[in-house]
Amino acid sequence: PGEQSIILTGLMKGSVDIVxxxxxxxSSDVIFKNLGLMIVDEEQRFGVSHKEKIKEKRADIDVLTLTATPIPRTMYMALTGVRDISRINTPPEERLPVVTHVSVYDPALVQKAIWRELERGGQVFFVHNRVKTIQAMKTHLANLVPEAxxxxxxxxxxxxxxAERMREFTRGEIDVLLSTSIIESGLDIPNANTLIVDRADRFGLAQLYQLRGRVGRGAQRAYAYFFKGHQGSPTPEGRLRLETIAEHTDLGAGYNIAMRDLEIRGSGDILGTRQSGYIASVGFHLYTRLLADAVNRIKKDHGGPSGMEDLPAQILRPLVKIDLPLAVGIPEDYIQDQSVRLALYRRAASIFKASEIIDLREEFKDxxxxxPEIVENLLIQLDLKLMAEKAGVESIFVQYGKIALGYPEGKALPQPWEFDAKVRFGESTVWLPLNPRGEGWIQGLQRILTSLTAF
Structure with missing residues (x-):
């Protein structure tokens, strides 16, 4: 208490520069003379109420938050431009990805995993997150591996x-540390390279990623085993979390895991206290657009600027649906690495200019x-989508054996003279004289969309 009092006085007088x-x-009794920067480490451990107190300290304070797995609310704010985000993608030298295994709890596999680690002189983390039964689990492990x-x-x-127990483990006097999730962060023990988590389906994605980060902190290959319970199936969300942690094993996968967590749990309330929500019920992109439109309407009703010009273009771009008889995609026999394929799909989805399609085609070739034809079709569809956006077309599809252009409800349709071919008009649909089973229909569709864009 005496030392705390000295520090608090120093903060108030300004004699302490960094605390x-x-x-x-x-806390309310901590007063800063001139607070300018606050750095928050392990941001996922802070609730909304804590973050609001940070804002109360000073209106114009600069805040830098650090985390390997942003919570959905923070991730969403970064994606929509409310917060700036920077990523560190380069891992330490000689660091290897952690081999991850997900299955139902198997005592034989646990025994094998511990034996293998002990044989190479390493140590093991075993996470059992129930204090009441942790002693029984110790007896179980002692029967499996009596020499440990x-x-x-x-x-x-x-x-x-x-503290003494942790020092014993650090000194190598303990082979298997049986613990709750308190080891989730703050430990750096390069000799511990096997992690076993019991009832992993009950942990959050950020917790699973943080736990896996306790191993593989040296140059040795590390292993992580996430076990489900024998009794009862995991919840759908629990199963999705385990599938996600098993899929994303690359170094620096925290960003992708956080994106998946955002999809699973939702983004929460930007102006409220919930840090997760129900985004999955409508989809991320539609949710983003609905929110942007709602904010825009409220600002207009109050006579203020819409602020739409400050939102990322990805949110504001029209949603164009294309359903044509074209096989599109990136086949596995062309690009074997799944993470590379997903990255290229994301890049394709974010294309705004025709020149970017040309660049992407050249990158594929290089x-x-x-x-392959299926990849070429993907690029053609991207080109059609860009032209449709510029022409105000909402969808391109096949109906009655013809290519049809769908327009938003209430939007005036183009006039017949704006087309370079004979067309049929409906209430919000235009049917083009193009047979998708014939030849040259793609080029014909491109010419029509180009002419519509010119008007």
Whole structure:
């Protein structure tokens, strides 16, 4: 208490330039003379109420938050431009991805995993997140691997005892550390390269990623085992979380995992207190557009600027649906690496200019060789989508054996003289004299969309 009082006085008088602390710094009795920068590490551990207290400290304070897995609310704010985001993608030298295994709990596999780690002189984290049954789990592990030295660590232990247990593990006096999720962050033990998590389906995605980060912190190959329980199937969300952690094993996968967490849990309330929501019910892109439109209407009703010009173009671009008899995609036999294929799909979805399609085509040729027909069709469809956006077309599809252009409800249709071919008009649809089974229909559709864009 005496030391705290000295520090608090120094902060108030300005004699302390930098202070490092826990949530204690957000207390009402902590007063800064001239606070200019606040750095928040492990941002996913802070609730909305904590972050609001940060804002209260000073209106124009600069805040830098650090996290390997942003919570959905923070991720969404970054994607929509409310917050700036920077990514560190380069891992430390000699760092290897963690081999990840997901299955139903298997004592034989647990025994094999521990034996393999002990044989190479390493140590094991075993996470069992129930204090009431942690002693029974220790007995179970002792029966599986009697030669292993097992230590227990959890948050209900006396502080000195817990600290001593962690020091014993760091010194290598314990082979298997049986603990709750308190090991989630703050530990750097290069000799511990096997992680086993019991009932992993009950953990959040950020927790699973943080736990996996406890191993593989040196040059040795690390292994992570995430087990489901025998009794009862995981919830749909739990299953999705395990599938996501198993899929994203590359170094620096936290960003992709956070994106998946955003899709699973939703974005929460930007102006409220919930940090997750129900975005999956409508889809991320539609949700983003609905929110942007709602904010725009409210601002207009109050006589203020819409602010739409400040939103990212990805949110404001029209949604064009194309349903044509074209096989499109990036086949596995052309690009084997799934992460590379997904990255190229994301890049294709974010294209705004025809020149970007040309650049993407050249990159395909340069990196992977001549384009298969299915990839060429993908680029053609992207080109049609861009032209449709410029022409105000909402959808392109096949109906009655003809190519049809769909327009938004209430939008005036083009006049007959704006087409370079004979067409039929409906209430919000224009049928073109192009047979998708014939030859040259793609080029004909491109010419028509080009002429519509010129008007």
């Amino acid at each position: 490092i602390g826990t949530h204690r710094l957000l 030295r097992i230590g227990i660590a959890h948050g209900q232990m006396v502080e000195k005892e817990l 990196r992977f060789g001549p384009l």
